Amino acid sequence: MARSPHAASPRYQQLADALLRDIENGKYRIGAMLPPELELCEQHGVSRHTVREAIRRLVDMGLLGRRQGVGTHVKARSGRGRFVASLGSIADLFQYTQRTRMKLIDERPVTADDKLAELLHCKPQQTWLKFETCRYPLGKPVPLCHMEIYVVPAYGAIRDEIEGDGVWVYGLVEKHYGEHIVEVQQEVGTAATSPRIAGLLHCKPHAPALHVTRYYYGRGERLLSVSVNLYPDNRFRFATRWRLEWDQ
Structure with a gap:
């Protein structure tokens, strides 16, 4: 049977939502670095692919930025006003x-x-x-x-x-x-x-x-x-x- 879109949200979306809440609540402040991928994997019990997809979505929203060789940092607490x-x-x-x-x-x-x-x-x-x-x-x-x-x-x-x-x-x-x-x-x-x-x-x-x-x-x-x-x-x-x- 085909999977209904009403099933539980994908793991990457659940993780993106959790990270978004952490950013909005001030756990990760503007300019702060997010934990490394492997650490996020261990914290949330997910794969590296899931972590990368969740972070990509928050980058698309303008909340996170990436620095080559440094990691992922918080750019804003809300997504570009949109x-x-x-x-x-x-x-x-x-x-x-x-x-x-x-x-x-x-x-x-x-x-x-x-x-x-x-x-x-x-x-x-x-x-x-x-x-x-x-x-x-x-x-x-x-x-x-x-x-x-x-x-x-x-x-x-x-x-x-x-x-x-x-x-x-x-x-x-x-x-x-x-x-x-x-x-x-x-x-x-x-x-x-x-x-x-x-x-x-x-x-x-x-x-x-x-x-x-x-x-x-x-x-x-x-x-x-x-x-x-x-x-x-x-x-x-x-x-x-x-x-x-x-x-x-």
């Missing part, structure tokens, strides 16, 4: 949602006109259930992003659980209907915030924003849901790494 997500898999996407809170703004059925059908990769006149939400970093009063989530009407039961901490809409679909997400396609662009959405996001009208559309597919390439996300400038950053495999 929410940072290292997204390389569906499981990573799930872990990102666990650090956020969802607030429901509106919910209603919509019929796709030509413009919406093009966005949703569907036929005109197809009916969707639309949830308008804002997602917040846990414990923070300012929204991270504005979201428009479209799901097929048959999944309407998720409406009762769509608001709260760590909500993952596609996890709710799996929970209530046993429908597994097997593929996510993501398109990234830019947009300007409308006056209404700017009010919800606490930013200036027409401010630049990151526009991210995600398409969630089930078995048989069935489109189950689409999310349209708008992140105001300087409030969110993606961190991605690609590794090239060369023939030896």
